[in-house]
Amino acid sequence: MDDWWGRPIAAVLPRLFLDHFHRTSLVAEDGDGLAGFVIGFLSPSEPDDAYIHFVGVAPRLRGGGLARSLYRRFFELAASEGRTRVKAITSPANRGSIAFHTALGFAVAGPVPDYDGPGVDRVVFERPL
Numbered sequence: 001m002d003d004w005w006g007r008p009i010a011a012v013l014p015r016l017f018l019d020h021f022h023r024t025s026l027v028a029e030d031g032d033g034l035a036g037f038v039i040g041f042l043s044p045s046e047p048d049d050a051y052i053h054f055v056g057v058a059p060r061l062r063g064g065g066l067a068r069s070l071y072r073r074f075f076e077l078a079a080s081e082g083r084t085r086v087k088a089i090t091s092p093a094n095r096g097s098i099a100f101h102t103a104l105g106f107a108v109a110g111p112v113p114d115y116d117g118p119g120v121d122r123v124v125f126e127r128p129l
């Protein structure tokens with residue numbers, strides 16, 4: 001993940017997400033290995049909401065529609081289980097993520113100051129399903 005993101009990021013995806021959210025997460029592979037993934041879940045506390053924690057596509061495959069395809073599948077899964085809204089966040093510096101979510105039809109709010117604690121601003125995405 002650190003290679004894919006170009007900075008230390010692996011700590012944001014601890015094993016618990018793979019152990020406990022794999023039913024609503026997606027992995028894409030090709031002949032060269034891992035191609036991309038989406039880690040998402042249906043909120044246990046907010047019955048209308050689905051949430052995407054992380055999306056990543058191998059640098060060699062970016063720009064080819066893989067993340068859009070993974071998101072579309074997650075939207076279908078979430079809607080089929082009664083969810084009406086999908087949410088996600090990103091760091092204000094992640095221009096690629098903001099552009100991607102905008103292209104996918106998400107409303108973009110922020111940066112919201114102190115969203116994840118003092119000094120940790122976040123851009124907030126929301127899209128109806």
Ligand SMILES: CC(C)(COP(=O)(O)OP(=O)(O)OC[C@H]1O[C@@H](n2cnc3c(N)ncnc32)[C@H](O)[C@@H]1OP(=O)(O)O)[C@@H](O)C(=O)NCCC(=O)NCCS
Pocket residue numbers: 004005053054055056057058061062063064065066067068069090094095096097099100101103104
């Ligand atoms: C963001 C990321 C997942 C996009 O994956 P991808 O497979 O290249 O995206 P897609 O090819 O499906 O693009 C879908 C749309 O988003 C747009 N988009 C994606 N990345 C973009 C970027 N860096 N800049 C501008 N637009 C971008 C595409 O132009 C496309 O729009 P279009 O269909 O209207 O032409 C990928 O760049 C990535 O893994 N980045 C590093 C990890 C990361 O930052 N993840 C998000 C935060 S958790």
